[in-house]
Amino acid sequence: MVAPILQVKDLRVDFNTYAGKIQAIRGVDFDLNAGETLAIVGESGSGKSVTTKTLLGLNAGNAELGEESQILYNGKNLAKLSEKEWEGYRGSEVAMVFQDPMTSLDPTMKIGNQIAEPIMKHHEVEKAEALAKALQLMKDVGIPNAEEHINDYPHQWSGGMRQRAVIAIALAADPKVLIADEPTTALDVTIQAQILQVLKKLQKKNNTAIIFITHDLGVVAGIADRVAVMYAGKIVETGLVNEVFYNPQHPYTWGLLGSMPSTKTESGTLQAIPGTPTDLLYPPKGDAFADRNVYGLAIDHEKQPPLFEVSPTHFAATWLLDDRAPKVTPPLEIQRRQAFWQTLENEGAK
Amino acid sequence: MQNPDAKKLVEIKDLNLTFNAGKSNATKAIDEISFDIYEGETFGLVGESGSGKTTIGRTILKLYDQDSGTITFDGQDLGQLKKQGMKDFRKQAQMIFQDPQASLNGRLRVEDIIGEGLDQVGYSKKRAEREAKVLELLKLVGLNKDHASRYPHEFSGGQKQRIGIARALAVQPKFIIADEPISALDVSVQAQVVNLLADLQKQNKLTYLFIAHDLAMVKYISDRIGVMHWGKLVELGTADEVYNHPLHPYTKSLLSAVPEPDPIVEKQRVIKPYDASFEKDGQERKMVEVEPGHFVLATPAEAEQYKAEQK
Numbered sequence: 001m002v003a004p005i006l007q008v009k010d011l012r013v014d015f016n017t018y019a020g021k022i023q024a025i026r027g028v029d030f031d032l033n034a035g036e037t038l039a040i041v042g043e044s045g046s047g048k049s050v051t052t053k054t055l056l057g058l059n060a061g062n063a064e065l066g067e068e069s070q071i072l073y074n075g076k077n078l079a080k081l082s083e084k085e086w087e088g089y090r091g092s093e094v095a096m097v098f099q100d101p102m103t104s105l106d107p108t109m110k111i112g113n114q115i116a117e118p119i120m121k122h123h124e125v126e127k128a129e130a131l132a133k134a135l136q137l138m139k140d141v142g143i144p145n146a147e148e149h150i151n152d153y154p155h156q157w158s159g160g161m162r163q164r165a166v167i168a169i170a171l172a173a174d175p176k177v178l179i180a181d182e183p184t185t186a187l188d189v190t191i192q193a194q195i196l197q198v199l200k201k202l203q204k205k206n207n208t209a210i211i212f213i214t215h216d217l218g219v220v221a222g223i224a225d226r227v228a229v230m231y232a233g234k235i236v237e238t239g240l241v242n243e244v245f246y247n248p249q250h251p252y253t254w255g256l257l258g259s260m261p262s263t264k265t266e267s268g269t270l271q272a273i274p275g276t277p278t279d280l281l282y283p284p285k286g287d288a289f290a291d292r293n294v295y296g297l298a299i300d301h302e303k304q305p306p307l308f309e310v311s312p313t314h315f316a317a318t319w320l321l322d323d324r325a326p327k328v329t330p331p332l333e334i335q336r337r338q339a340f341w342q343t344l345e346n347e348g349a350k
Numbered sequence: 351m352q353n354p355d356a357k358k359l360v361e362i363k364d365l366n367l368t369f370n371a372g373k374s375n376a377t378k379a380i381d382e383i384s385f386d387i388y389e390g391e392t393f394g395l396v397g398e399s400g401s402g403k404t405t406i407g408r409t410i411l412k413l414y415d416q417d418s419g420t421i422t423f424d425g426q427d428l429g430q431l432k433k434q435g436m437k438d439f440r441k442q443a444q445m446i447f448q449d450p451q452a453s454l455n456g457r458l459r460v461e462d463i464i465g466e467g468l469d470q471v472g473y474s475k476k477r478a479e480r481e482a483k484v485l486e487l488l489k490l491v492g493l494n495k496d497h498a499s500r501y502p503h504e505f506s507g508g509q510k511q512r513i514g515i516a517r518a519l520a521v522q523p524k525f526i527i528a529d530e531p532i533s534a535l536d537v538s539v540q541a542q543v544v545n546l547l548a549d550l551q552k553q554n555k556l557t558y559l560f561i562a563h564d565l566a567m568v569k570y571i572s573d574r575i576g577v578m579h580w581g582k583l584v585e586l587g588t589a590d591e592v593y594n595h596p597l598h599p600y601t602k603s604l605l606s607a608v609p610e611p612d613p614i615v616e617k618q619r620v621i622k623p624y625d626a627s628f629e630k631d632g633q634e635r636k637m638v639e640v641e642p643g644h645f646v647l648a649t650p651a652e653a654e655q656y657k658a659e660q661k
Contacts, residue, residue, distance in 0.1 A: 043536035188563065189565065189604060189607040190607045193607040218611050221613040221615070222616035222619065224613075259540065260537060261541075261566045262566050262611060263565065263566050263569050263610065264610075267548075270544060270570060272544075272545055276539065277506070277536060
């Protein structure tokens with residue numbers, strides 16, 4: 001067993017604001033292995049974007065990292081790095097693709113130069129050599145007739161092509177870890193599909209580990225090896241992609257799967273999650289999801305549930321998994337998924 | 351299923367609209383589009399960004415003037431309406447916008463945001479009656495009277511969108527255009543708003559034009575669906591027909607790219623590419639009814655071919 005490339009331990013991030021202390025991340029642990037894709041799913045305010053910004057040392061000045069929090073990159077703790085030291089990691093070891101390709105490109109700089117810039121900075125090569133590599137990267141991310149377009153400016157390109165350029169920049173310094181924060185949310189479905197294919201192809205070629213942040217469970221199903229579901233600054237369920245989609249245990253995961261239609265969902269069957277996301281200025285004493293949880297127990301309001309083990313790769317933080325908890329019947333959509341999981345297991349046993 | 355006796359509420363005929371007409375950057379945003387919206391149904395419009403779906407919605411509300419073609423609402427040609435007629439029309443057709451933050455006046459309290467519409471139509475001069483009506487509307491969208499005296503910034507995105515819906519309902523419209531009404535909302539809240547729209551439709555016999563790029567959501571909420579590409583309507587039919595038996599290669603390509611929350615399905619997904627070049631080959635294409643109620647934009651030969659591919 002190879003050691004994970006990235007280990008996050010007890011990650012806690014608070015933001016000091018005029019209104020008070022917002023506890024954006026409240027104890028997050030996960031590992032990331034080379035070549036795999038971990039999808040982090042959650043709604044706005046769940047802490048998924050703050051998690052990734054913390055991994056890059058990009059949090060705003062009012063952010064405060066927990067005393068015990070560790071971000072181990074190949075065994076070295078990044079949590080205590082100075083801004084100068086971060087520069088040695090950011091881009092070259094861990095790189096990021098943002099949601100909006102227009103705002104993450106420099107409108108006044110030629111695209112070829114934007115891709116060559118990190119190559120020159122991190123590999124200390126001449127401009128001509130960097131530009132040659134930039135051209136190759138443009139071809140790798142699927143920009144047609146790359147030679148003709150290396151001197152174009154971002155405004156000359158469509159949204160999908162710009163996002164390819166952003167990916168090329170992120171990959172320019174051969175990072176081991178790529179963090180993609182909603183990279184396809186601003187794109188049309190057909191373009192989204194192309195960008196996902198590009199990411200998968202390049203991941204295979206370079207053995208890059210990817211952390212993929214999204215709220216779109218359809219995208220997660222297609223790209224992830226493992227999934228972490230975040231709610232109110234905590235991971236509430238994590239497992240292999242099949243475990244989370246076919247054998248979900250946490251009522252919030254049930255809610256997410258039941259509230260997003262697929263093209264096969266029959267009308268009148270969409271189950272909304274009641275209520276609104278939890279206010280992290282005043283996090284509750286018990287389970288943050290308790291107020292919205294139709295399967296909630298009395299203890300949810302008193303005590304935060306630990307992560308219960310479902311399988312060696314699958315964990316969920318819900319008191320429903322405690323031995324003393326009453327047995328509940330999940331929603332129909334989840335029953336259907338769990339029945340399918342049963343057939344998968346039976347086939348596997350054969 | 352489409353009721354053959356259903357009344358046409360909105361009839362759009364041979365609509366054309368060009369932005370920057372006569373200039374070098376002229377863009378044909380709506381290109382010879384015709385379709386009808388029946389009373390009580392939800393008509394979904396899908397297509398990639400820039401396909402013209404939002405422009406159609408705005409043109410129906412006369413926020414843009416078309417170059418040619420007619421829009422008929424409840425039997426009246428909107429082009430012929432004078433000032434008073436236009437005012438009456440605006441009572442009957444309302445809009446729900448994408449960004450609930452930007453579409454609510456931040457300096458008005460919720461009761462005035464909703465009450466403004468009531469004042470416009472001269473609902474009542476009595477303060478108490480106006481208040482009562484606002485409360486009734488708030489209740490309708492799942493808010494309560496405590497919310498009436500607050501300002502928009504005190505609400506979450508989903509609640510703001512509920513306020514936007516209450517405002518649209520204040521003038522008792524027949525027809526609502528919802529342009530990406532849920533895309534700015536959290537996933538867990540999207541279903542709440544969609545279910546609310548469906549309930550309100552039933553209670554108030556509303557007709558919706560639902561514009562969105564989330565194809566699964568459009569399928570879920572719509573009775574019939576129109577697919578747009580480059581300003582043209584390329585396919586039209588019931589939601590089930592269009593999604594289960596798509597005819598046009600663009601529709602097929604679009605549907606092949608919709609991700610489903612199912613890892614095994616996703617791992618086997620094959621995306622059908624779409625080569626749009628044939629659209630500009632100069633041949634004349636018309637909407638052909640391939641199956642009853644299911645239309646595709648095609649030449650006679652293409653229509654035969656699409657039909658054969660279905661078999």
